[in-house]
Amino acid sequence: MIVFDEVAKRYAGGYTALAGVSLEIRHGELVVLSGHSGAGKSTLLKLIPVIERPTSGRVLINGQDVSHLPRAAIPYLRRNLGLVLQESRLLFDRSVFDNVMLPLVITGHPPRDAARRVAAALERVGLEGRGKEMPAGLSGGEQQRVAIARAIVNRPSILIADEPTAHLDPAYAADIASLFRSFNEAGVTVLVTTHDASLFAASRPRRLVLAKGLLTEDTRPTGRLAHEEAA
Numbered sequence: 001m002i003v004f005d006e007v008a009k010r011y012a013g014g015y016t017a018l019a020g021v022s023l024e025i026r027h028g029e030l031v032v033l034s035g036h037s038g039a040g041k042s043t044l045l046k047l048i049p050v051i052e053r054p055t056s057g058r059v060l061i062n063g064q065d066v067s068h069l070p071r072a073a074i075p076y077l078r079r080n081l082g083l084v085l086q087e088s089r090l091l092f093d094r095s096v097f098d099n100v101m102l103p104l105v106i107t108g109h110p111p112r113d114a115a116r117r118v119a120a121a122l123e124r125v126g127l128e129g130r131g132k133e134m135p136a137g138l139s140g141g142e143q144q145r146v147a148i149a150r151a152i153v154n155r156p157s158i159l160i161a162d163e164p165t166a167h168l169d170p171a172y173a174a175d176i177a178s179l180f181r182s183f184n185e186a187g188v189t190v191l192v193t194t195h196d197a198s199l200f201a202a203s204r205p206r207r208l209v210l211a212k213g214l215l216t217e218d219t220r221p222t223g224r225l226a227h228e229e230a231a
């Protein structure tokens with residue numbers, strides 16, 4: 001479970017990206033977060049792996065308050081998170097295989113089992129047998145699949161993706177959206193931002209909308225508002 005408790009985030013320079021967000025995401029939910037450019041979507045995502053920290057309020061992940069998590073504990077938290085963020089670009093001087101292997105190298109995974117996991121992750125995203133290729137030779141959609149394979153290779157229980165369908169042709173974007181749906185159906189909690197929520201509509205996600213740092217909409221697949229269901 002991910003909990004945002006009255007979370008505000010003000011960046012140096014005084015810009016308020018999040019103005020007080022309270023939210024609970026249950027295990028196994030598929031959540032699509034939308035909102036205009038600058039609404040605070042990326043900021044909200046970055047608070048979960050502690051890339052950013054809230055100015056006030058708390059973020060809890062499976063009961064642990066990560067808002068003040070010591071730096072040394074952050075890698076342990078991230079082992080359980082799959083991240084496809086704007087910053088998490090592929091290494092273009094490394095093969096597809098090596099890109100996906102990276103998180104396992106960082107966590108010191110035994111090499112033999114790591115290789116097996118990389119192969120499984122590539123198969124999971126439809127890139128089986130493509131490990132030896134270099135990212136530059138792949139299409140944008142395929143590169144995004146490599147980034148997703150890298151995010152899931154540690155078998156995280158939570159997958160977080162920032163605009164994973166941006167800059168993709170509609171057909172590729174739809175493929176990526178259905179890939180997230182399949183992870184969710186396998187039990188992974190998925191939180192994804194998009195400018196085009198209709199891409200994920202077939203997955204009947206919970207829909208959140210941010211506007212100027214405030215949550216303005218929270219609709220569960222039933223069509224009911226989250227606070228109505230909780231009541």
Ligand SMILES: Nc1ncnc2c1ncn2[C@@H]1O[C@H](COP(=O)(O)OP(=O)(O)OP(=O)(O)O)[C@@H](O)[C@H]1O
Pocket residue numbers: 011012013015016017035036037038039040041042043044
């Ligand atoms: N590191 C930073 N330092 C200062 N201001 C920042 C920083 N990161 C984001 N901001 C500002 O905070 C606001 C929210 O940014 P954020 O990236 O969270 O929005 P967003 O909804 O993800 O936008 P987009 O859809 O364009 O990616 C923006 O005005 C942005 O300029």
